[in-house]
Every structure is written in structure tokens, then in C-alpha cells.
Amino acid sequence: MDVESDAADYDLIVIGAGPVGENVADRAVQGGLRVAIVESELVGGECSYWACMPSKTLLRPVAALNAARAVPGAAPAISGGVDVAATLRARDAMVHEWSDDGQVAWLDGAGIDLVRGHGRIDGERSVRVEASDGTVRTLRARDAVAVCTGSAALLPDVPGLADAAPWTSREATAVQQVPASLAILGGGVVACELATAFASFGTRVTLIARSGLLGGLEPFAGDAVAASLRDAGVEVRMRARAQRVDRDAHGVRITLDGGDEVTADELLVATGRVPRTADVGLDAVGLEPGTWIEVDDTLRVPGSDWLYAVGDVTHRALLTHQGKYQARAAGDVIAARARGGDVDDALWGRHVATADHSAVPQVVFTEPQVAAVGLTEKQATDAGMRIRAVEVDLAAIAGAATHAEGYRGTARALVDEDRQVIVGATLVGADLAELLHAVTIAVVAEVPLARLWHAVPAYPTISELWLRWLEAYGR
Incomplete structure (x- = not known):
């Protein structure tokens, strides 16, 4: 039988303690708010235990072996394949044997109260939390509730x-x-x-x-x-x-x-993915359970002055890093609004997630790696841009030749002809993930092609693709 305990008041209540919820809570605490975070599973969420971190640990051995096999002086040392048992042990270590003790300690150090149990919105600024033993607590928020329950x-x-x-x-x-x-x-x-x-x-x-x-x-x-x-x-x-x-x-x-x-x-x-919103109390606030939650660029639900949704549940960009980006904006704006501060919600402002629309970076850790940011050619054309695609064969770059024997790869940049800026790029080849952020900066900052000539890539590195892009464009 449920037992009702005393209610607790906070400035902000966050439902979901994955990376997104943790970052919303942390930014709000740094802004001076008292925050509780509610979690029914492991603190750290999907990315830490069942997605990003374990999957990349499983993928790293084959990438390392393939890289070594492509280097003449190293290839003879590779006499076998992936050690599966060792890989699984590394995965277990990466997820801390599915223990969230370290994450809980981080919350405590950050000044965030953890409430274990399943959280459901049961009215305006109110969250009912049912613990695994059946006891129930009611948490009340003075300012905001943020739904950060992710996807399944x-x-x-x-x-x-x-x-x-x-x-x-x-x-x-x-x-x-x-x-x-x-x-x-x-x-x-x-x-x-x-x-x-x-x-x-x-x-x-x-x-x-x-x-x-x-x-x-x-x-x-x-x-x-x-x-x-x-x-x-x-x-x-x-x-x-x-x-x-x-x-x-x-x-x-x-x-x-x-x-x-x-x-x-x-x-x-x-x-594909579905939102984990079937049982978080959306019906109590007039929303349809089990659906994606629409928000504005400050991650607030339209028509509400207190309800926010951040991360996968918004269906804006189902990526951990993008959810954490949204979380920084949401946590900061919740604190600003609670304290009567200025809200910077202009395009690319401090309190908005503008990049969600046209500057999302992503790496696919396959063999070869795929790294992409911004718009595809179809998306840009559909948006009415006058686009020129500039493609470079990475095998022709000196840095690629020294990196691996027989290197194969392609890098395509999309130039908005009217503004003379890059609006998207896709890189395919070995070990390209770390090159992506430079492209992301160029897309977000809308760096003119004329200025990019002065960003000189070191020789011999694969980053010389920037020079090859500009040469191919004809500037």
C-alpha cells in the first residue's frame, strides 16, 4: 500500500537523471536554484550504461586493429583478431559494473538532491514520486518542472x-x-x-x-x-x-x-526510438501521454510558464551531446526566469538551442567512420538555398597517405553560394571523428570562405582537406 510522506519544495524538479537531466539540474544550481532530480533507474542514464559509452568501448578494438593493419610497420605485429573477453571486461569497467555510485556522488557534490523513484506530474508544478518500496513523496516546484526522461x-x-x-x-x-x-x-x-x-x-x-x-x-x-x-x-x-x-x-x-x-x-x-513519456503524467497538464513533447527554443512547452522538456523527449536531435547543449540553455534560462534576470532568447543567444535546427554534429563509429554536421544537400536545397557541393578524395591528401596505406575516404562540403559559407559537411574515412568540430565551428560561426583561406592547416595532416575544399571551390 502506498504511504504518503511529507512533501518537499524546490525551485526546480527534474524528472530523469541521465546526462541531460544532470546538466539541466547543474546549470540551475549554479544559477542559485534549489533542485531535486528524480530517477527510477541508474543515475547517468542510457548513454552511460547502455548506449554511447559501452557501444564505443565495444567498437574501439576493431578500429584500433584496422588502423594498425593499415600501417606497414605495424601490420606484422597484428597476429589475431579482437579479444572478445577482454573487450567485454573493458565494457564492464566503462559502465562501472552498472553501478551509479560515482554519478550519485557527483550529484551530491553539485548540490543536487536525488529522489529515487518513478516521477509523474500530477498537477501544476507538482511531481508525485513512487519509490520501489511503494512509498510516495510529493515534490512541489516554485518555478519549473523539466521532463528529461529520454527515449527507448x-x-x-x-x-x-x-x-x-x-x-x-x-x-x-x-x-x-x-x-x-x-x-x-x-x-x-x-x-x-x-x-x-x-x-x-x-x-x-x-x-x-x-x-x-x-x-x-x-x-x-x-x-x-x-x-x-x-x-x-x-x-x-x-x-x-x-x-x-x-x-x-x-x-x-x-x-x-x-x-x-x-x-x-x-x-x-x-x-528507431520512441519517447519515454507514456507514464510521466503528461495527461495531468493537457498533453498526450507517450508522445514527443513540443517545446520552443528555450525548451519550454508552449502555453506554459513552468513546464520544460529537454533532450530526446523533444525529438529535436536524439543525440547525447545535443541534449546536453539543450540542457545548458534550459538550466540557465530557468534560473534567469526564476530570479527575474534577463533572458537572451534571440537567435544564437545564451538561452536558446538554435543549433538544433541546422548545425547538429554526429559521428557514426563504423568502419569507416562517418562524421557529419549541418544540412545534407537535399535539406539545403529543400530550404531554398543555392548550393554547390565540393567533394575531396581524401586519398590525395598527404596526411592521409602517411596515416594509412591505401587510405580511402571522401569529404563533401556544401557551400551556400549566396552567403559564401559552409552550411553542411560529411566526412567518410578512418579516424575522422576528431576533425568534425572544426567543421562545426565553421558552420555555426558562418565563417566566410574568404576568411577560411587564412586558417592554414598543418602539413602533413588530414586537415589539409580544408585547403583542398577551397581549391576545389575555385577561390
């Missing part, structure tokens, strides 16, 4: 799928026994990254995608990843749809349109 894996409506006990990214990144065979439904980032990782473990992987791979990026990026996956032994089946899934004692059987069948020991579903 989407399970498509395929007959038999739910009963077949499929993996989501959570089970895949937390795997303890690597299966001999794995089927993956999906062609996005999660599907491609985990196909890369499990293929490196020696698992027989079949990737089933309804269209091409990495559909939100430039087509040449998906084509390069598909070719690399096939080279790694992955069976890539594009333009294929699952019609039915069955599981028996031998594993799973996926029946595709046309009658083809794929069998595997395990099935990973990576077909």
Missing part, C-alpha cells in the same frame, strides 16, 4: 516480434555471451555500429534494412558503410521487410517479404 527502442508492429524476446540496444551493449549468429532489423546508426562490433567478435551478422543505410545522412556515407560491412562478412540485405518473426529452441526465424527467411541465434531490433 521502438519495436515495430511485426507479427510475432514481441513474443520472440528480441534484443534492443540495451541487451546488445550489455551482452555477456556473444552469439554465434545475430540478425539486425534496421539500417540506422545503432544497427550499423552494432553490426560492426559483433562482426568483429566473429558473430555471423545479417543486417536487414527497409531502405539504404544511414538514411538521415548523405547517400555516399551509407554506401561506404554498406561496402565495409560486407567486406567484414556481414550479409547486408537492403530494401527488405520483416513480415513475421518466430522463436523456437534453435533461435529466431525472420520471414521477409517475398518469402525469404533469415535465421539467427538472436535478433536485435534497431528501427
Whole structure:
């Protein structure tokens, strides 16, 4: 039976203690507010335990081995493949054995009160928290409530799928026994990254995608990843749809349109995300449970002066770094409004998440890596821009030649012809992730091409692609 305890008052209540919620809370505390954060699972959230950190730890060994194999003086030292057991141990260490003690200590040091339990909005500026033992607390906010509950894996409506006990990214990144065979439904980032990782473990992987791979990026990026996956032994089946899934004692059987069948020991579903808003009390404030939450650029829900939503739940940009960016804006503006301070909500102002619309960076940690920021050519053209695409073969750059024998890669920049600035870029090749931030700065700051001539790349580095872009553009 629920037992009601004493209520507690705060300036801000944050529901969800993942990286986004933590950053909202921290910025608000730094702004002088008293803050409680509510969490029913592990403090640190999806990214820390089941997504970004464990998946990149699983992917790092194959990237390091491939890099060494491409260097003539190092290749002879590589006599084997990925040590799966050691990789899983490294993953366990990275997620601290799924203990959030360190994250809890950080909250305490930051002056943020942690309330364990499931939080639901039950009225204006009020959150009801039910703990695992059934006790209930009511938290009241003087100023704001922020919903930062993230997203979960989407399970498509395929007959038999739910009963077949499929993996989501959570089970895949937390795997303890690597299966001999794995089927993956999906062609996005999660599907491609985990196909890369499990293929490196020696698992027989079949990737089933309804269209091409990495559909939100430039087509040449998906084509390069598909070719690399096939080279790694992955069976890539594009333009294929699952019609039915069955599981028996031998594993799973996926029946595709046309009658083809794929069998595997395990099935990973990576077909998209849904908001974790089904049970956070949206109905109490006139919103539809289970839906994405619309917000303005200060992350406040339109029509409300106290309700905010930040991160994946807004469906603006489902990336941890972008959610943390939104969190900084939200935490600061909540504090400013609470203290009667100035609000800087102009374009690119301190209290807005302007970059969400046209300057989102993303890295796909496949082999090869894909790094992209800003608009694709189609998005820019659809927005009415007069675009010129400038493409560079990275193999022709001296830094790439010294980096790896037979280096292959492509870098495409999109120039707005009217403003003479770069509005988007996509880089495909080995070890390009760390080059992305320079492109992001150019896109966000709208650096004129004429000024970029004076940003001289060091020789010999792959960063010389900037010079090659400018030369190819003809300036």
C-alpha cells in the first residue's frame, strides 16, 4: 500500500537523471536554484550504461586493429583478431559494473538532491514520486518542472516480434555471451555500429534494412558503410521487410517479404526510438501521454510558464551531446526566469538551442567512420538555398597517405553560394571523428570562405582537406 510522506519544495524538479537531466539540474544550481532530480533507474542514464559509452568501448578494438593493419610497420605485429573477453571486461569497467555510485556522488557534490523513484506530474508544478518500496513523496516546484526522461527502442508492429524476446540496444551493449549468429532489423546508426562490433567478435551478422543505410545522412556515407560491412562478412540485405518473426529452441526465424527467411541465434531490433513519456503524467497538464513533447527554443512547452522538456523527449536531435547543449540553455534560462534576470532568447543567444535546427554534429563509429554536421544537400536545397557541393578524395591528401596505406575516404562540403559559407559537411574515412568540430565551428560561426583561406592547416595532416575544399571551390 502506498504511504504518503511529507512533501518537499524546490525551485526546480527534474524528472530523469541521465546526462541531460544532470546538466539541466547543474546549470540551475549554479544559477542559485534549489533542485531535486528524480530517477527510477541508474543515475547517468542510457548513454552511460547502455548506449554511447559501452557501444564505443565495444567498437574501439576493431578500429584500433584496422588502423594498425593499415600501417606497414605495424601490420606484422597484428597476429589475431579482437579479444572478445577482454573487450567485454573493458565494457564492464566503462559502465562501472552498472553501478551509479560515482554519478550519485557527483550529484551530491553539485548540490543536487536525488529522489529515487518513478516521477509523474500530477498537477501544476507538482511531481508525485513512487519509490520501489511503494512509498510516495510529493515534490512541489516554485518555478519549473523539466521532463528529461529520454527515449527507448521502438519495436515495430511485426507479427510475432514481441513474443520472440528480441534484443534492443540495451541487451546488445550489455551482452555477456556473444552469439554465434545475430540478425539486425534496421539500417540506422545503432544497427550499423552494432553490426560492426559483433562482426568483429566473429558473430555471423545479417543486417536487414527497409531502405539504404544511414538514411538521415548523405547517400555516399551509407554506401561506404554498406561496402565495409560486407567486406567484414556481414550479409547486408537492403530494401527488405520483416513480415513475421518466430522463436523456437534453435533461435529466431525472420520471414521477409517475398518469402525469404533469415535465421539467427538472436535478433536485435534497431528501427528507431520512441519517447519515454507514456507514464510521466503528461495527461495531468493537457498533453498526450507517450508522445514527443513540443517545446520552443528555450525548451519550454508552449502555453506554459513552468513546464520544460529537454533532450530526446523533444525529438529535436536524439543525440547525447545535443541534449546536453539543450540542457545548458534550459538550466540557465530557468534560473534567469526564476530570479527575474534577463533572458537572451534571440537567435544564437545564451538561452536558446538554435543549433538544433541546422548545425547538429554526429559521428557514426563504423568502419569507416562517418562524421557529419549541418544540412545534407537535399535539406539545403529543400530550404531554398543555392548550393554547390565540393567533394575531396581524401586519398590525395598527404596526411592521409602517411596515416594509412591505401587510405580511402571522401569529404563533401556544401557551400551556400549566396552567403559564401559552409552550411553542411560529411566526412567518410578512418579516424575522422576528431576533425568534425572544426567543421562545426565553421558552420555555426558562418565563417566566410574568404576568411577560411587564412586558417592554414598543418602539413602533413588530414586537415589539409580544408585547403583542398577551397581549391576545389575555385577561390
